[in-house]
Amino acid sequence: MAVKGTGPYNPENIFAKILRGDIPCKKVFENEWVLAFQDIAPKAAVHVLIIPKKPYVSFIDFTKSASEDEISGIMKAAGKIASDLGLDETGYRVITNAGENSGQEVPHFHLHLLGGQPLPPFPV
Ligand code: AMP
Secondary structure, three states: OOOOOOOOOOOOOHHHHHHHOOOOOOEEEEOOOEEEEEOOOOOOOEEEEEEEOOOOOOHHHHHHHOOHHHHHHHHHHHHHHHHHOOHHHHOEEEEOOOOHHHOOOOOOOOEEEEEOOOOOOOOO
8 A cells, every 4th residue: 555655754664674674585785874675576577675774754755864875875775786686788777656646655765676677668
């Protein structure tokens, strides 16, 4: 079910539980700023979720509240992961959903990295 993408951060969301180690994930990458793991219901051959370690509800919340280091940290991590997964040659897509109109389901800001196959025309 889509979430609003605004308001206070809910520490019981599924990504908060993954960050706390309460539930497992298939980790792809981690550094001081971000955790990246495989999407549990992949929409493409490669579908990685890249999330900040700190609690932000949405893209706007993240860009308003995160430090410059966190913002550059998630972008650099996404680029490194895409490169390390060999997506540079074949192509890929990076998106984020925010709020009800986008269908955002998990109220912890995240990037979707999709690739590994021809993707449907945008929007997917
Ligand atoms: P969004 O709709 O942009 O909020 O995307 C949420 C994504 O989280 C969806 O693609 C789900 O398949 C994915 N997801 C939900 N629960 C888990 C989980 N436990 N581990 C990995 N991915 C998950």
